[in-house]
Amino acid sequence: MAKIEVESFFYDLIHCKNKILSTFDKWDEKYEDDERGALVAGIRECEDADLINVLINIQRLASGYEQIKELMDAAEQQEVDEAMSDDEEDDDDDDD
Numbered sequence: 001m002a003k004i005e006v007e008s009f010f011y012d013l014i015h016c017k018n019k020i021l022s023t024f025d026k027w028d029e030k031y032e033d034d035e036r037g038a039l040v041a042g043i044r045e046c047e048d049a050d051l052i053n054v055l056i057n058i059q060r061l062a063s064g065y066e067q068i069k070e071l072m073d074a075a076e077q078q079e080v081d082e083a084m085s086d087d088e089e090d091d092d093d094d095d096d
Helices: 008-030 038-045 048-095
Strands: none
Touching: 008 038, 008 048
16 A cells, blocks of 8 residues: 655645635525525625635645645555566566
8 A cells, every 4th residue: 555644735635625614614504595506605795805715725625635646646656666676676586
């Protein structure tokens, strides 16, 4: 299994997720009866500064997931490289 170290941005991901979900929860309560739906109504009626904060948090969340993907890909590639080098060493031993 791939080994991933805990990076500081993992905590940022949790923070951003919580901020986004709390905003969505507020919109769900405030606009639950709105025919447009809570998310659409919340986005449309939201103050510019609050909307920018939500969008920044969504962007940070997406960026964090991209970093996780990169770490996972690098860890998997390292495992493949190690397995390949082990196979090459075994092949060299068979030639003797």
